[in-house]
Amino acid sequence: MQTNLYNKDYYLWLEETVQLLKEGRLTEIDVNNLIEEIEDMGISQKNALESNLIVLLMHLLKWKYQPAKQSGSWRGSIREHRRRILKAFRNSRSLKRYFEEIFDESYQEARKQAADETELSLNTFPETCPFKVEEILDSEDLP
Secondary structure, three states: OHHHHHHHOHHHHHHHHHHHHHHOOHHHOOHHHHHHHHHHHHHHHHHHHHHHHHHHHHHHHHHHHOHHHOOHHHHHHHHHHHHHHHHHHHHOOOHHHHHHHHHHHHHHHHHHHHHHHHOOOHHHOOOOOOOOHHHHHOOOOOO
16 A cells, blocks of 8 residues: 555655654555665765765866956855755765765866856866865865
8 A cells, every 4th residue: 555655645655654664563664665765865965965066166166267257156155065065964974985985076077067167178177176175165265
């Protein structure tokens, strides 16, 4: 019955699954869909972290290499994406490891996006990140 509910009314399925767990009625739980949902939650957290990191790095690059165009909007984006990353670390410490794993790849993507948005040559932006991690996450640091 729970499997049908998953496909018809997702939110109700969530509520019922939580209730079944609280009551210890484990044999009635739609285990396959529950496993899939838990796996998806982890993937979503990783995707959000990566997206926030790319946007943060892109705006830091734009700030440093196109100073004439610096704006409150860029500064606000830098602050917001730092906040999101630090909040993710507070909520899930293990994401710091993932941050380290994806850092170089995220920086390369940020370089490309910064070049696209600024219309500067990709070569304007260093191949290796010019910022230390401490600077990147420091809420008051601007390059």
